[in-house]
Amino acid sequence: MIDTRAFITALQQRGVGLFTGVPDSLLQDFSAALHNDLPAQQHIIAANEGNAIALAMGHYLGTGKPAVVYMQNAGLGNTVNPLTSLADPEVYGVPMLMVIGWRGEPGKKDEPQHVKQGRITCAQLELLDIPHWVLDAESDIEAILGAAWQAMAAGQPAALVVRAGTFSKVSLQAVPTGPSALLREEAIAALLQCLGEHDSLVATTGKTGRELFELRAHRGENQRDFLTVGGMGHTASLALGIALAQPQRRVVCLDGDGSLLMHMGALPVIAEQSPKNLLHILLNNRAHESVGGQPTVAGQVDFRAVALGCGYQGYFAASSVEQVQSVLADINTSGAAGPLLFEIHLAQGSRPDLGRPTRTPQQNKQAVMQHLGVEHA
Numbered sequence: 001m002i003d004t005r006a007f008i009t010a011l012q013q014r015g016v017g018l019f020t021g022v023p024d025s026l027l028q029d030f031s032a033a034l035h036n037d038l039p040a041q042q043h044i045i046a047a048n049e050g051n052a053i054a055l056a057m058g059h060y061l062g063t064g065k066p067a068v069v070y071m072q073n074a075g076l077g078n079t080v081n082p083l084t085s086l087a088d089p090e091v092y093g094v095p096m097l098m099v100i101g102w103r104g105e106p107g108k109k110d111e112p113q114h115v116k117q118g119r120i121t122c123a124q125l126e127l128l129d130i131p132h133w134v135l136d137a138e139s140d141i142e143a144i145l146g147a148a149w150q151a152m153a154a155g156q157p158a159a160l161v162v163r164a165g166t167f168s169k170v171s172l173q174a175v176p177t178g179p180s181a182l183l184r185e186e187a188i189a190a191l192l193q194c195l196g197e198h199d200s201l202v203a204t205t206g207k208t209g210r211e212l213f214e215l216r217a218h219r220g221e222n223q224r225d226f227l228t229v230g231g232m233g234h235t236a237s238l239a240l241g242i243a244l245a246q247p248q249r250r251v252v253c254l255d256g257d258g259s260l261l262m263h264m265g266a267l268p269v270i271a272e273q274s275p276k277n278l279l280h281i282l283l284n285n286r287a288h289e290s291v292g293g294q295p296t297v298a299g300q301v302d303f304r305a306v307a308l309g310c311g312y313q314g315y316f317a318a319s320s321v322e323q324v325q326s327v328l329a330d331i332n333t334s335g336a337a338g339p340l341l342f343e344i345h346l347a348q349g350s351r352p353d354l355g356r357p358t359r360t361p362q363q364n365k366q367a368v369m370q371h372l373g374v375e376h377a
């Protein structure tokens with residue numbers, strides 16, 4: 001196993017003064033050590049992986065030193081444009097070291113949304129002409145970093161593809177919490193009590209969908225909610241698509257703060273389309289709870305101002321089961337026209353025995369389309 005702190009020190013000794021990225025469960029020890037040990041200006045959790053590449057470029061322009069950009073391989077897609085159109089040696093030629101968590105590595109069991117991405121990760125890096133090395137518990141860090149730095153000296157990004165179980169355990173030190181004691185699962189359970197049979201639910205990537213799946217089963221109800229198992233940050237746009245296609249039906253988007261921040265540009269577009277039937281619920285625990293609890297910047301964002309400033313028709317907030325139910329009851333009786341943002345302030349936390357959806361994504365799609373009354377083409 002690689003000592004996580006020793007690895008970070010080795011990077012710092014090579015001149016790395018900025019670590020930026022989006023957290024990943026496979027890299028959670030690495031990001032926990034960065035969070036615990038580094039001053040805030042040396043470790044910046046970006047809203048999405050493409051932003052992190054750009055931040056690393058700016059850092060290089062200002063210091064002449066490569067930054068480290070970490071991510072789950074699911075985030076590689078978000079980086080492709082700034083990599084090919086900016087950092088690439090055929091454009092500006094900017095060195096940086098990408099540290100990529102390898103979910104769905106071939107031969108290892110993983111969830112459906114990770115299988116293809118895991119299979120193509122190294123081939124994607126080859127296609128991008130990014131020199132890369134696989135890092136695992138047995139790797140010789142000095143040799144690999146030496147080779148990576150040599151490659152970067154030519155003015156280009158390099159990457160480490162990190163296998164599960166590579167880094168030694170580091171526990172994340174307490175992150176700032178909000179005033180709410182409500183847990184996400186309690187909030188979703190309260191919502192389910194107030195939503196109607198015809199409402200269409202779209203849940204964001206991570207534990208939200210997993211909890212919703214189990215709560216539906218627990219209530220003895222048919223699975224009908226779109227779980228958005230991948231594509232973090234796109235939940236609200238997906239919900240917009242359904243809402244516009246089925247204006248007679250209420251569409252309820254269960255979003256996360258990390259997810260909403262990742263592609264926040266969706267908000268004014270949703271507002272501009274003004275779907276009266278869209279209820280956008282922000283489950284705000286101020287963290288990437290599903291992958292280890294690393295903080296987001298959501299605690300310092302005034303989402304009321306954001307939503308209304310983008311053109312949403314209304315904003316509501318709650319931080320207890322009673323408030324969730326009374327807000328929903330008000331929305332139900334008033335028939336307030338959307339798009340509405342309903343922010344639920346949460347504490348961090350989830351059940352250790354939380355399961356995973358037992359239906360495949362294809363089965364999920366079919367169940368959703370059946371609920372929406374759409375013939376499956």
Ligand SMILES: Cc1ncc(C[n+]2csc(CCOP(=O)(O)OP(=O)(O)O)c2C)c(N)n1
Nearest residue numbers: 074075206232256257258259287288289290
């Ligand atoms: C593009 C992309 N980057 C990163 C991930 C890894 N990931 C899965 S869930 C998650 C956290 C989501 O945070 P948030 O939306 O706040 O929901 P929470 O987990 O707190 O409920 C992350 C970072 C991913 N699936 N896709």
